[in-house]
Amino acid sequence: MVGAEHSEMTVADLIDLLSDCDRSALVRQAMNPFFPMAHRLEQVIQATDETGQTVVYLAEGRDADTQLGHLPPEVAVRLAWQGPVQAPPRRPRRIANRK
Template sequence: MPHTEMTVGDLIGLLSACDRSAPVLQAMNPFFPMAHRLSQVVQSVDETGQSVVYLAEGRDADTQLGHLPPEVAVELAWQPPVQAPPRRPRRTASGK
């Protein structure tokens, strides 16, 4: 199965529908989904001579922002939709 890379044009197209003042975060690690702050965009060339653009997270301690919101992990298909378990009736002070 061939792997297709997202192009800069694809990214610009997707971003053009977003709020221009919204921060850009990177979702990483589908098995332990975390949000990371982006700090750099670097253009380079790969081993075949093709132009490549890298989005990099920062090096500061606060670059990792914490867990990815569950709805984002579900939208990325990194986690299945999960419903909260049913609540049990509360016990009263008398123990019943």
């Protein structure tokens, strides 16, 4: 659909979502739905974009260990970045010919 508006999260929306979370929990940023990875957040920056709208940016750090590795599968599933993965069905074991 051309010209459809994309709904964006506001700081108030983020605060509401975070208010249900454990205040001592660590914060991670999930990135790249095609290769889901977890990153440490380091900064929160408020700025004005090119349209004059105030925007808050959540930024990862610059250290080499900022990227923490793959997202846990259950997180990628809840984000709808991947489907639930199930083990393939088991095939009956083949029995070697006995002589």
